[in-house]
Amino acid sequence: MKPLNIVFFLAILLITVHCKQGVRNDQNASNEKPAVEKKQIVLFDGISTAHWKDIKSDNFPDHGWVINDGVLTVLAKTEEHEGGHDIVTKEQFSNFELELEVLLSEGANSGIKYMVINSYPNKGGQYLGLEYQLIDNEKHPDALLGRNGNRKMATLYDILPTMEGIKVNPAGEWNSVKIVSNKDYVEHWLNGQMVLAYTRNSDSYKELVRLSKYNKLENFGGQKQGHILLQGHGNEVSFRNIKISTWEAQNKL
Secondary structure, eight states, rough: OOHHHHHHHHHHHHHHHHHHHHHHHHHHHHHHSOOOOOOEEEEOOOOOOOOOOTTSSSOSSSSSEEEEEEEEEEEOOOOOOOOOOOOSSSSSSSSSSEEEEEEEEEEEEEEEEEEEEOOOOOOTTTOEEEEEEEOOTTGGGGGGOTTTTTTTTTTTTBBBBOOOOOOOOTTTTTEEEEEETTTEEEEEEEETTTEEEEETSHHEEEEHHHTTTTTTTTTTTOSSOOOEEOOOOOOOHHHHHHHHEOOOOOOOO
16 A cells, blocks of 8 residues: 555544544543533624624725625625635634534635634735635535545545545535534534544644645644634635634543
8 A cells, every 4th residue: 555545544544433432422421521611602693793803904894794684694706896805703712612504605615714823934914724624515626636535525624534425415505514622632523423533733633734735834733722714715605603612621522
């Protein structure tokens, strides 16, 4: 087996082990999970954007994003309009459970980034971080790029693919998204199913980063906290019911 294939075999094995363990932990939650005091913040209640700001200012953008019927939508780029660009939370988060619903327009490509910082050398103003990929697998060509499907819906973009056979609702329908981060352990969920899990700062994670487009960014994704970012990537994408629960560090979820 070639060295590159070995890396991805180990990556898929890591996903499978983590996901199976996560299911067992969920089934025995009352016995295995330590009591934690969680604080829930509603990041978007259908009206207020007070928790968000433009990446280019300290205020929410005055164009490119609209609110209608409790839904926050980033507008597509057209010949007449620039479209919306990235917004980030004003607050940074460390241990959290982020939940929201997402609706992609046909052919859309976007993302939810977390552990986002604005301090990588020579990358000022870019707010880079780990990305939960949002994409129309059927209509956007980027879903076919990367390695072993690591640019498809719900992947850790360009780093880690999801398990096979996951439930993805098509463009025009809502998908339920959840990201859980506890210390270095991270889970991606889609429509009630845990689709991948990994450990930041582990040797296997660092090797996958080395093979990715982020390989020149020192300690990529390894920081203790960061912003949440909703990506404006030239396509129309809608978000609703955005909330985050936070807690102090624990040894396990």
